[in-house]
Amino acid sequence: MRAISPLIAAVIPIGLVFGAVAATKGLSPAEAGLMSALVFAGGSQFVAMDIWTHPASWTGVGFAALLVNIRHVLMSASLGTRMGSFSQPVRYLSMLFLADEIWAMAEFRAKVAKLTPAWFAGLVGPFYLAWVFSGFAGAALGAFLGDPVVLGLDFAFPAVFIVLVMGFWKGPETGAVLLASGGAAVVTQHFVPGVWYIAAGAIAGLAAAMLTGKARDVEVTP
Amino acid sequence: MTVDLATLVAILSMAAATVLTRLSGLVLIRHVSLEGNRRKAIESIPPAVLMAVVAPTAFATGIAETLACAVTAFAALRLPMLVSVALGVASVAILRALGL
Numbered sequence: 001m002r003a004i005s006p007l008i009a010a011v012i013p014i015g016l017v018f019g020a021v022a023a024t025k026g027l028s029p030a031e032a033g034l035m036s037a038l039v040f041a042g043g044s045q046f047v048a049m050d051i052w053t054h055p056a057s058w059t060g061v062g063f064a065a066l067l068v069n070i071r072h073v074l075m076s077a078s079l080g081t082r083m084g085s086f087s088q089p090v091r092y093l094s095m096l097f098l099a100d101e102i103w104a105m106a107e108f109r110a111k112v113a114k115l116t117p118a119w120f121a122g123l124v125g126p127f128y129l130a131w132v133f134s135g136f137a138g139a140a141l142g143a144f145l146g147d148p149v150v151l152g153l154d155f156a157f158p159a160v161f162i163v164l165v166m167g168f169w170k171g172p173e174t175g176a177v178l179l180a181s182g183g184a185a186v187v188t189q190h191f192v193p194g195v196w197y198i199a200a201g202a203i204a205g206l207a208a209a210m211l212t213g214k215a216r217d218v219e220v221t222p
Numbered sequence: 223m224t225v226d227l228a229t230l231v232a233i234l235s236m237a238a239a240t241v242l243t244r245l246s247g248l249v250l251i252r253h254v255s256l257e258g259n260r261r262k263a264i265e266s267i268p269p270a271v272l273m274a275v276v277a278p279t280a281f282a283t284g285i286a287e288t289l290a291c292a293v294t295a296f297a298a299l300r301l302p303m304l305v306s307v308a309l310g311v312a313s314v315a316i317l318r319a320l321g322l
Contacts, residue, residue: 055228062235076247152315201274209266
């Protein structure tokens with residue numbers, strides 16, 4: 001519960017904001033709640049609201065969701081290697097609830113303890129419910145919320161991610177990864193529309209890790 | 223409490239896309255072994271992806287966001303997560319109110 005409380009505190013405002021944005025696009029609270037329940041991926045839901053049309057284009061939002069969430073392939077591959085104590089069906093079931101925050105917390109936990117299905121369920125359950133209900137409530141409350149940007153609530157998740165990034169620090173090698181990833185993401189986001197910057201940053205960071213890894217191998221071999 | 227058919231289809235299409243991305247990583251590691259350098263590369267994915275997600279906010283949105291990111295990062299060195307996040311949110315709200 002100690003691990004999940006900051007995530008819940010951060011996800012509720014974001015869920016409310018999503019619901020409120022969905023309401024301005026003409027979605028009913030039921031539709032907004034259903035999207036949060038079935039898609040359960042904040043980034044792609046916000047992008048979908050950005051490009052929402054009437055009637056909705058299923059090819060457009062589906063492809064956007066695929067692009068935004070393509071990072072989940074890497075995340076699920078990475079987290080999958082930590083799920084040694086999960087049976088195969090439980091592993092697949094658990095992975096259906098993969099989200100950035102869940103994944104980051106689980107990777108973080110895996111550094112200090114063995115991941116168990118019970119721990120994972122305790123992380124996912126409250127987070128999932130908070131996301132679905134706050135999305136529904138945001139759409140129902142709509143305009144009553146006030147401007148989330150004035151309150152700084154849109155900053156809650158960037159802040160969570162920054163705290164998590166700091167937790168992954170292992171020394172200069174991590175610095176190289178962060179520098180490459182951050183630089184590539186900023187440049188890509190500036191020149192390429194859409195969400196390619198996440199993929200670009202991930203690949204640049206990966207490349208930096210492989211290069212620094214190689215350089216060190218060369219140093220140790222006489 | 224209505225659900226429009228076109229909206230439902232759009233939601234299902236998004237859901238299918240996310241399920242595909244979430245499960246394909248698991249399928250991938252069943253067929254490709256992850257040892258040595260590959261393992262090291264995989265371990266660099268978490269910070270790389272997180273950094274890519276926040277970098278535009280941190281460096282290309284505005285002075286208020288950049289400063290608030292710095293506050294959050296420094297706070298994270300010493301303070302618990304919830305406190306660091308709250309400090310970040312509060313500082314972005316204050317800096318925006320100041321017109322930065």
